Every structure is written in structure tokens, then in C-alpha cells.
Amino acid sequence: MDLFRAYVIADALSILRDHVRLETPGEDTGLLAALHRTLDEDVFAPEDVPAFDRSTMDGFAVLARDTFGASEGLPAYLEVAGEVLMGHSPPGRLETGQAFRIATGGMLPEGADAVVMVEHTEDLDERTIGVTRPVAPGENLIRRGDDLTQGVLLLPRGHRLRPQDVGLLAAAGVTRVRTRKRLRVGIVTTGDEVVPVGQTPGPGQVRDVNSYTLSGQVHECGAEPVVYGIVRDDFDTLAGVMRRALDETQAVLISGGSSVGRRDVTVDVVASLGAPGVLFHGLAVRPGKPTIGAAIGEKLVVGLPGHPVSAMVVFALLVRPLLDPGYRAFPVRARVTRSLTSQAGKEDYVRVRLERDGEGRLTADPIPGKSGLIATMVRADGLARIPLESRGVAAGEEVEVIPF
């Protein structure tokens, strides 16, 4: 890497990924508590699921070859010899020429190899049906082990559990799993002009917005924010707080004081904390230029811009993928409603509001207003990306939008 080079997001991410390893100890949890936590073990299927051949339709279990050639005009007549009750074994073995009533989810009797949908049968009398369409062997049923085969890897270590994953574990009868404790992420605000939210700012002062926005964003990554409050722009004070935060958490976000101005001690403090230290200072990204990326041991330190909007944008693009590697934000494509200009050599992320036009296609309406305005973030649904080499996008052209 090159300290004096300004990276685009993808390169900055890959540099940080090379140095940072965010891990917490594991602990056993029940399934409901495991939601949104990260597995600390590979989990294998302890048994076949389903444990028996099941019907996927309401109808009749049959031997498929008894129905071959059946039609509306010439139904195949079968004896209704039994009924499969839900949650019970079938009443016996099915013989050629017989049908057992069965509901969706019912256990297929021995001897049967398919299910005829009730819509494709007619009742002749209490004991006889006519099948009006043939079924193939295996039709309308799930075989034992079709969903999960005993011993198969269900979910790998490092996977973050979504509702469907918890459902998969439940289906397999896995009731406790080893998951990592939540990541703790320190949030430090610097700046001599910043005052706590409950205080009325004096002349030249502003409220500490970033402790709140960043806490919310950390929370949405499934991690636990630890707020260290506002620290003056003083080397020793800031270094002390940063050392404590690095002791107590796995990652520290420090916002404010990262612009390349004369009063900024942040980068000096970060550089003093340990190896490998500062990996880059500056991104070729707008907003987000003054971002600092660093690793102390295997822990992550990111110096975010002081402006709340810029800090949120850099968090979404650079920090979230590191805190929550399983998160996949799929960009949507939308037509911009107004032309956007961009500096070549900069990756631009423009706040947009997504709407549907008359034909149901998405449009991206750029939110007017300067980057310091938090109100612009509230009106936006996503960030439209204008690539490095582009000088702009004309109204009506498509852009990629990352929803947030």
C-alpha cells in the first residue's frame, strides 16, 4: 500500500481485509437468541430431513404404474384401502390396485411411490376412486433426506444467522449452537467544537450527531456500539481514550478531526497506537476524502469524516462490509431524473430518492443540498455511484444505487 495514494472503496476494503481480523469468543446459545449472530462452528445435519417420504399434495398415495394410461375418458379405478393420518404411520402397506387418502405432509405408505392430486380423481363410491391423469414415480412427494442428508454441512463457521438459517437448524433438530459474542465497536468523537446533544451549542459549536448515527449503524450490523463520548483535539487525551477503546472493543471508529488540516491530531494518535498502524489516509471518494484506515494488531480503526453525512456514507461503504461480512447489498438500477456532474479521478456517491415511474421502472432523484446537511440523508433511500473515470451522468441515464 501507499500512504499517499487515495484509494477507491474496493481497494481500501481489500487493504483493510488483509490486516484486520475481527473475532470474539464463542458461547452456546439457543436458536431464538442466535438470530443475527455469527456461527463459531461448522454445523452438520445430525439426521435426514425429512425422516420419511412425504406427500406434497392433498390426494391419494398410489403405485404410479397403476395410473399409467389413465385419462378423463378412461380413468384408472383404485380401491381406497386406507387413510394416512397426519403425524401417524400409514395404516399398513399399499398393494397394487389400492390408494390411501393422504394430505400434504402425510407419510407415504410402503408400497406407494407417488401421490395423485385430489383434483385428478373422482369419487365413484365410498371405496373406489377413478384417477383421471397418470402420475410418474416420485411425483408429488419429497423423499427422505431430500431436504437435508445426515452429515451434510448445514452452515459454515463465520456465517451470520438469518431467519431462514435458524429455520434450517430447527428443521434439523439443532437446538443449540456455538456463536460468537457480538462484536463491540467503540465510537469516539473528536473536535473542540462538538458538544453533547443535550447541550445548547454556543457560538461556533455543534452537537455530537455521529455518536448517534454511528451507534445506529453499528447496531444494524449486529454489533454492539460502545460510545466513548467527545474528546478534545489533544494528543495525550485522545491517545488515552483510543487505547482504552482498543482494550475494550474489537474495532474503533473515530469521527471528526480526520481532514488534512493543521489542527488534526487524529492521524498522529492512530499512528502512535501500534503496528501495523495507518494503512491509508485519504480516499478518492466523495464524500469521504479525509478517511483514515488503520489496523492495530488485528483490530480495526477507521477515522471517519466529521460531517455526519460523510461519516454515514463511509460507514455504509467501508465499515459495514468489515463488521458484517455476510451482508450483501445488491445495487438496484435506476434512471437519474437530473444530470449529475462528477470529477474524474473521484468515485462519487450521490444521495438519491428512489421512486417508481408510470411504467413501474425505478427512478433516482438526486437530493439537493450540501454534504454537511443531515436532512439530505433523511430524504434519501440510497447512494448512486458515479465511477472513478466518469465525468458525470446525463438525466435519463441509468445508475447503480446502493439502498441504505
Add this chain to the structure above:
Amino acid sequence: MDLFRAYVIADALSILRDHVRLETPGEDTGLLAALHRTLDEDVFAPEDVPAFDRSTMDGFAVLARDTFGASEGLPAYLEVAGEVLMGHSPPGRLETGQAFRIATGGMLPEGADAVVMVEHTEDLDERTIGVTRPVAPGENLIRRGDDLTQGVLLLPRGHRLRPQDVGLLAAAGVTRVRTRKRLRVGIVTTGDEVVPVGQTPGPGQVRDVNSYTLSGQVHECGAEPVVYGIVRDDFDTLAGVMRRALDETQAVLISGGSSVGRRDVTVDVVASLGAPGVLFHGLAVRPGKPTIGAAIGEKLVVGLPGHPVSAMVVFALLVRPLLDPGYRAFPVRARVTRSLTSQAGKEDYVRVRLERDGEGRLTADPIPGKSGLIATMVRADGLARIPLESRGVAAGEEVEVIPF
């Protein structure tokens, strides 16, 4: 509405919206606790933000007209008469011919009306700079009240608070808000074949997956799941549990037992609970056909299919928009990698895995496997929608995918 008509998702949603009103009492909360909760009041800005004109660049506060005509060849020379310290009032009034050093976020001195970026100046001596590019009045600054004007509506009642919304409130100095208590959503599983997850299923039995997947999905809507467990397919027992759940929660999801089979008591029980009762039984949606939509008073009751995958899909399409009206799932467009067939007259939702192709465009790879298989849901990133009137989609064509 027509009980015997099978609706598509949009129509089913609009019927439920006409009858259901999910509200909980309000309570005062601090800002950090308010994340993801719904406002129970309109919130107005108590003051202007920012409270003073601020610089958005590191540089010099100037009177714009002192820089008119300045160029690299013929800089405008200004006296550096002071410095604005962060968090403090400027040292005095700026006079014509003067410049004050100022950092990003610094308070503009009286008399100044623009900021020159430090990159567009040169130091001549300790007390003099040359400005090499003119600035217009208002350039590189945010005016008092540009972000928020006192009295303006910040966020309306009913809005669910995202990180940027909490940041907006923090910026405005609003430290407590009235939010609605979390919605409580009851989850009832029916089916004589269903056993608790911790139990080994006997012949014909399956584990209760839906209590887990639906709890996770309810949780992701910012609501609190209340699990009532497994109830036998018996009218009186089920009706008793449903009445208790309706007493204790604002919405009840009952899964299993909603297919139009012979053993199904669910729809009879729901119909018995009160007016307006069952609003529809059956959706023209695959998976999801046997869904029941109902309102009891203004509370919501949805009968979901018993299959975990179908239940999750119907939750994502029909229940989430009701529990979490602020949630906007923007569909992404992706090319399907294999042809998909569809029955005309059915809205199909096919599980797909989203990937990027060589040119960075999204592809949607349909997940093979029958709808009863929870493993298919784990491999999927989203649901590709095949509209009602379509008979299918050819490989390489674009579909809309709803990420989940």
C-alpha cells in the same frame, strides 16, 4: 372483496390495509433507545441548524468581492488578520482586504461572505496570502438554518426511525421522543404432525420450524414475536389459543392448517373470532396459495401455509409491509440463468441466488428444489417475480428480484 377470489399480493395487501390498524400506546424514550421504533408524534425543529454560518472547507474566510478577478498570474492579496478557532466565536469582524484562517466547520466571521479553499491560496509572508481563484458570495459555506429551519417538521408521526433519523433529531437537539411500544405479534403453529424442535419426530411427524423462522422475520420488522407453540387441529383448542393471542398482541400469524383440505379447522376458527373476520382465503400466488387474510376488530390475522418456505415467502410479501410500513424493498433487476415456466393466472415467486457476471451485471440463478425444502431458502438471496399474465421467462431475460 370476494371470499372465493384468489388475489395477487398487491390486491391482498390493499384489502388488509383497508381493515387493519396496528397501533400500540406511546412512551417517551431517549434517542439511542428510539432506533427502529415508530414515532407517535410529529417532531418539529426547536431551533435553526446550524445556528451560525459555517465553513465547509479548510481555508480562509473572505469577502467574495475582494477575490473577483483573482488568478494564478494575478492573485488577490489579503491580510491574514485573524484565525477562527473551532468551537469559538471569530476573533472579530472581518474588514475589506482581510482574511481569517478557518477550518471546516468553523464559524464565519461577521463581514465575510465566502470561504477560499486553502488549495487556492499561496502564503506570501506571515501576514499575507495571495488568492489565486475568485469565490462567489456564499461559496464553501452553509448558512444558518440551511440544514433545519426552526419550526419545520423534522419527522412525521408513524415514521420508523433509522440511524439517519436519530441523527437528525440529535442535530436538532431533540433528546427524547414519543415512540410507539413495539408491536407484539403472536405466532401459532397448528398441525397434528408437528412436534417441538427439541423432540425427535416419530413416523409422520415433523419439527416446528415456523415458530423460529417467523420469530426471526417478526424481529426484523422491529416487532416482538410472542410464540404460542403448537396447537392440535381441534376447533375449541385452537379457538381458545387464538382468542388469548388476540388479547395479548396486535397481530397473529397462524401457520399450517390453511390448505383447503378436509382436516383444516383454521379457517373456521378464524371466522369465529369476530367481525370483520375472513377477508380472503387463497392467493393467486405461488408459493402461498392457501393463505388466509383476516381482520378481527382492527387486529390482523394471517393464516400462513404450513410449509416453512411458503410461510416465509408470504410473510416477506404480505405481512412485512403491514408490520413495518416504512420498509421499502427495492427490487433489483437481474438476468435469469435458466428458463422459468409459470402458470398464467398465478403470480410466481422463484427463489434465486444473485451473482455478478463478468461485466458486473447481476444474474439470478434459480435455486432448484421443491418448495417444501428449507435448504432452498438458505441458498437464496431473493425472490424473482413472474407476473400473473406471464407464462415464463427465457434464460437471459431480465426479472425483478426482491432481496430478502
